[in-house]
Amino acid sequence: MTQPTSKYSEEILRRVDMMGTVSVQELSQIMGVSDQTIRRVTRPLAERGALSKVHGALVSTKSALDPPFLSRMSLNREAKVAIAHAVVEIVQDGDSLTIDTGSTSAFIAQMLRKRRKLTVVTNSAFVASTLAMIPGNNVSMAGTQLRDHDSASFDRSAFQVVERAQVDYCVLSASMVHPESGFLIHEQCEVDMAFAMMNCASRSIMAVDASKFQPQARKPALRQPKLNKGDILVTNVTPPDAFRHMLAELEIQIAD
Known part of the structure; x- marks a missing residue:
């Protein structure tokens, strides 16, 4: 269980940082996993500040650079x-x-x-x-x-x-x-x-x-x-x- 969760975490963070914000539903469709899996994996990510969760959306916490x-x-x-x-x-x-x-x-x-x-x-x-x-x-x-x-x-x-x-x-x-x-x-x-x-x-x-x-x-x-x-x-x-x-x-x- 630990290994796939880690793989999902990296993929989720990469996509959220790339897109800026994305709904749980859309991300589950992109990755081919259930909404529940996205919510379960992102809970600890949000707790440690790697991303934010707002109104069913996942939001990158990375500061934008240059542009x-x-x-x-x-x-x-x-x-x-x-x-x-x-x-x-x-x-x-x-x-x-x-x-x-x-x-x-x-x-x-x-x-x-x-x-x-x-x-x-x-x-x-x-x-x-x-x-x-x-x-x-x-x-x-x-x-x-x-x-x-x-x-x-x-x-x-x-x-x-x-x-x-x-x-x-x-x-x-x-x-x-x-x-x-x-x-x-x-x-x-x-x-x-x-x-x-x-x-x-x-x-x-x-x-x-x-x-x-x-x-x-x-x-x-x-x-x-x-x-x-x-x-x-x-x-x-x-x-x-x-x-x-x-x-x-x-x-x-x-x-x-």
Whole structure:
């Protein structure tokens, strides 16, 4: 018993570190073992800190190195996984959506691997590659030229692809939330892409973790598009009272 468990442990850690986060069910299918085996083997791994377990998902505890996008994915990782889990409960098999390039959106894309027959339009190569090989999915990569720090595209063709779409949801993220200015971000091209994604979606989902409600060392200067009445905010804590007026018309879902 000890030997196969050791082999499973090494394989599980390798795959979790490679994927960042993966559900117990998906990992059991990949490895060809039962969910119970995955849970049994990962229990001691989690106890010694080799990985984390959040909402039925296994999360790598390794710090990301060098690429800024991967570094951002390592920040507040458990909160982002919880948010991703909540978003996936909103999106159902067969839905269509656009997804932006934020690190939280990357976790959402990983969790969306449990869904089937999705139609996805994204300007993120990470999101596109995560979802493209799921059987039945229809994934469109918007754009041709990728940024070096996050593999996202904002060229003319990226906007053309998004503007031709018509989807159920758009999934957005932000760098900071301000009680008066709203959802903020650093780059104008990201604001423009958010407008394009919202315009082709029936409903928007804004996914931000609790840290975004706090002042940032480098304050973003650009406003994201204002969300519409009935759009959804998914976060991992109840927003502070100072944000109550700004968020009054939104459906707020707290991932715990």
